[in-house]
Amino acid sequence: MGARFPFSAVVGQDDLRTALLLNAVHPGIGGVLVRGEKGTAKSTAVRALAALLPDLDVVPGCRFACDPAAPADCPDGPHADGAERRPARLVELPVGATEDRLIGSLDLERALTEGVRAYQPGLLAAAHRGVLYVDEVNLLHDHLVDLLLDAAAMGRAHVEREGVSVSHPASFLLVGTMNPEEGELRPQLLDRFGLTVTVRAARDVATRTEVVRRRLAYEADPDGFAARWAPRDAELAERIVAARVRLAAVVLPDAELRRIAAICAAFEVDGMRADLVVARTATAHAAWRGADEVAEQDVEAAVRLALPHRKRRDPFDEPGLEQEQLDDALRQGEEAAREEEDGPDDDGPGGGGSDRGPDEGPDDGPEPPGQAPSTSDSPGTSGERSHAPAPAFRTRLLQVPGVGDGAPGKRSRARARTGRVVRPATADGSGLHLVGTLAAAAPHQAARGRTGPGLVLRNADVRRSVREGREGNLVLFVVDASGSMAARQRMSAVSGAVVSLLRDAYQRRDKVGVVTFRGREATVALPPTNSVDAAAARLRALRTGGRTPLADGLLRARRVLEVERVRDPRRRPLLVLLTDGRATASGTGGDPLRDALRAAGLLAADGVAAVVVDCEHGPIRLGLAGRVAGALDAACLRLEELSADQVAGVVRAARAA
Structure with missing residues (x-):
């Protein structure tokens, strides 16, 4: 295998490179979460970073890479004198990794041959004093994310299992990458990452051309390409070492500390982790640019990297910082810093200018960022849109009956592996x-x-x-968007109910899809995906009006489920139909209600668990949604009964196990 793609050869992505390098200077920042679409050099940059880290002195034979100059409390200790030198490691945690692989487990060989309990270290131990890289971290099980984030925060891993009780050093640079289209991390897990960066493919033709040119040159001759960029990588490596040495002497003035506190307060972030991360990042940024004191430009750079993911309180909040909101927070920070500047240092730190050196440019590694990163655009909408949804609420637990073998989650009963x-x-x-x-x-x-x-x-x-635990399901929402549902009050209530159900699906690790029907046909508004916020965006753009092709909606849902059954056979589906039951159109030209009941019967014969949410409104009720529920062999709930605060108990999605 040829040499890795050089870090300094990555075109653009200055925020990504800056965040990685600042963590290399100060691992206490807490790692980097890299969000972005596929094909944006996320993995390439992370893997290239390991080559820039300085070599380590380690105790010979120590499985935990202990530093001879500062021995830690190590399970392999006490250590004899001596040292050997080796490169810092890049350890990759695969999505399918088990808890045993991450934190270690009983050494089966010694248990069998010697009859003793002994500890076999895992990936956390292997990553000590190196880089732990988790690709697709959003697809990793939550309890594994908790374990590695705890270790990254404390610098130690604690193992209590199978009669083994071990604590070992585990200090590493944590980097996670993810594609938001495949699902989001929960806000409480997002907060545990020190910095976050959103990367996108450049729209500039010259930049895109250079990306392709360098990639083709690398593929044609990996070793030769790496050799041409080796001097630039060596300069970055030396700069990391120099910044690490300078870091302890960098001063954080009280004025800048007040600026940090004021900005974090303006963004109303939870807890104090944000303040600490911004302070550490600003200090590392000052050390990186060769300064002896933190200045305004260091704080601003740190804020752009440390706060975007911490302002998300709801799963459906857009990530990133609004420029206007950032400018307001920076003004408040400036006022707070000015209040502190009543001493002899009248001119204040920083000046708004950037201290770029003569080696400026994308080829030489990132310098302090000079402009705000772009924020993600909201999905475009057109046509008749649904009315603003009613406030969301805590929903009742809808479950698939029986015991499944599906993906880990928090909804229905399942046999765990x-x-x-x-x-x-x-x-x-x-x-x-x-x-x-x-x-x-x-x-x-x-x-x-x-x-x-x-x-x-x-x-x-x-x-x-x-082996019994909980699984995540495929929750397919089938939403009646016809004219009979389009009244302002009713569609608002339906939209609020769907948003509440989507939030519940987000918390329970479900996959979701949306089918809508109106006019002459049904439409797959969102194919099944792990990105619940994408479902919320499609709901906001929902068009309403026209006749009610209920049968077409059910048949389209059946086809979606058939495809998903082949694609993901272990994930059991739960169909949630929101309708008033008034079928007024049919693709066959027959009786619309009879066709709808026949389509519902086909879904029931397939064994699809379902819940019908009756959206009928008014003093006179026809009870048509109840007839559809009967054909589906499904529970039927009134719209107001979805709230867990109003109705106690658990709803089983279907009567048959």
Whole structure:
């Protein structure tokens, strides 16, 4: 395999490169989350960064890469004298990684051969003093994200499992990349990343041309291309070392500290993590540009990188900073800093100018950013739009009946692939938990007189997995957008209900899709996706009016589910139909209601779990939605019954298991 693409050869993406380099200077910033569409050099830049980090002195034979000059409390200690030098590691955490792979587990080889409990380190240990890279971090299970973020924040990993109790050093530069189209991270997890950067493909023709030119040159001769850029990479590596040395001496004046506090207060961020991250980032930025003191330009650069993801309080809030909001916050920060400047230092720090050196340019690595990053545009809309939704509310729990084998989530009951709680196995040995059995037997081998390589087992040692957990489902919303639903009050209530259900799906790790029907046909407004905020955006652009092709809506939903059953067979579907049941159009030219009931029967025969939300309004009710629910073999709820605050209990999506 040829050399990696050089860091200094990455075209543009100045914010991305700046964020990565500042974390290399000051790992205490807390890592970088890189958001962006595919094909924007996210992974290329992260993998190239590891080559810029200085080589490490490590204790020979230590599995945790301990520093000989500052030995930590290490499971492999106490260490003998001596040192060896090696490059900093780049450790990649795959999306399908297990908890054992991340934090480590029982050493099965030693348990089998020596009859002892011993710890086998995981990826957190391997990443110590290096880079831990998580591609598609938004697809990683939440509890794994929590584990690695806890370790990144504390600099240590604590392992308590299978009779093993270990604490080891785990200080690393954490970088996660994600494509927002595949789903968002929860706000509480977003806040744990120090900095965030949104990357986009350049629209400038010259920049795009240079990207392609360099990539083709690299693919034609990786080693030669890397050699041509090696001097530039070496300059960046030296600058990282110099900035690390300078970092401890950089002064953060009280005026700039007040500026930071005022800006964070203006953005109303939760907690104090944002203030600390901005302060650390500003200090690293000052060290990077060779300054002895933090100035206004350092704070502004830090704010642009540290606050965009912290202003999101709702899953459907747009990421990024509005320029007007940022300018207002900076003005408040300026006023707070000026209040502090009543001492001898009258001219104040910074001046608004950028201290770029003679090596300025995209080829030489990032300098302090000079302009605001662009913010994502809101999705365009056209035609008749739905009325503003009513306020969202906490919804009742809608579940798929039975026990599935689906993707990890928080909605319906499911058999998990692994179980952490173990109990004595059944008589036929089904559900045997090998690791739990070995862990139970290992401490007793000497007392049982074991002399050979075999493991001496007793009935009481045998364990089985408890494998039932929760799964995420495919929640397909089928929304009646016809004229009978288009009255302002009713469509507002329906929109508010769907937004509430979408927020619930977001929290429960569901995949979602939206089918709407109006006029002459049904439309897949949103193919099934993990991006719940994309569903909310499509809902905001929902067009209403016309006749009610209910049968077409149900049949279109059936086709969507058939495709998804092939694509993702383990994810069980839940169909949520919002309608008043008034079918007034049919693609067959027959009776619209009869065709709708027939289509509902086909979905029921497929075993699709469903809930019908009756949106009928007014003193005279025809009960047509209830008839559709009966044909679907589904529960039927009134629109107002969706609120968990008004109606207690759990709704089963269908009667049949």
